[in-house]
């Protein structure tokens with residue numbers, strides 16, 4: 001039996017998997033974001049409740065593959081810690097820690113919509129833009145654990161136009177015009193405000209576009225252009241054959257279908273079936289990805 005957890009900024013989803021990968025015991029509790037002692041106790045209590053000899057964790061943060069140090073803005077109590085080593089020492093069991101976007105891609109590659117594909121580039125379109133690359137069932141971690149993270153780097157410019165003519169927004173990373181500033185759910189809303197001066201949430205914008213609202217449709221079209229171009233370029237470079245989508249915008253199936261059409265129109269190798277597709281595992285993807293990652 002293995003204890004697996006999906007540690008987010010709001011909740012910890014924690015479950016026991018049998019060796020065949022089936023979920024048994026399961027709990028969901030608030031994340032003790034500022035309390036390391038409570039964080040450790042959460043796992044100690046779970047190990048007391050179910051007999052597991054290993055722990056696998058997917059978490060919202062980068063995991064340096066060399067040092068094991070986790071960088072997590074949303075969960076201060078694990079930020080800067082060698083989480084696997086420190087937690088493993090206290091619990092006296094092996095612990096593995098992976099980034100949650102990487103876990104999502106691992107899960108979809110193993111049991112989800114990307115099953116059967118050797119090279120999978122999964123993307124997260126939620127409050128931010130994230131991603132992960134999985135090759136032959138293994139995470140490509142990259143330097144500092146940043147492999148597959150495609151949200152940062154300037155994709156929108158106004159250097160050749162009047163200032164303010166293009167949707168160039170400051171990003172939390174310190175750069176401007178990052179994909180993260182327009183590709184996320186907040187980014188879609190930001191783009192709508194920039195184009196039309198209207199405040200609307202991402203659900204209203206995507207539903208509006210589907211219902212024939214020309215302003216919402218124009219926002220979605222521009223969003224697909226800004227996100228689809230870089231995504232097609234990455235698919236060429238990575239030779240990935242499928243892009244499972246997670247995060248809140250994955251539920252906007254018409255939006256993802258429009259993005260898929262834009263990406264496929266930009267591919268040099270024609271694709272007759274969808275490439276950019278919503279993930280299939282939903283809320284279980286993080287847990288399953290933690291299980292697949294092993295310990």
Ligand SMILES: [Zn+2]
Pocket residue numbers: 151152153171172173174175178180
């Ligand atoms: Zn950025």
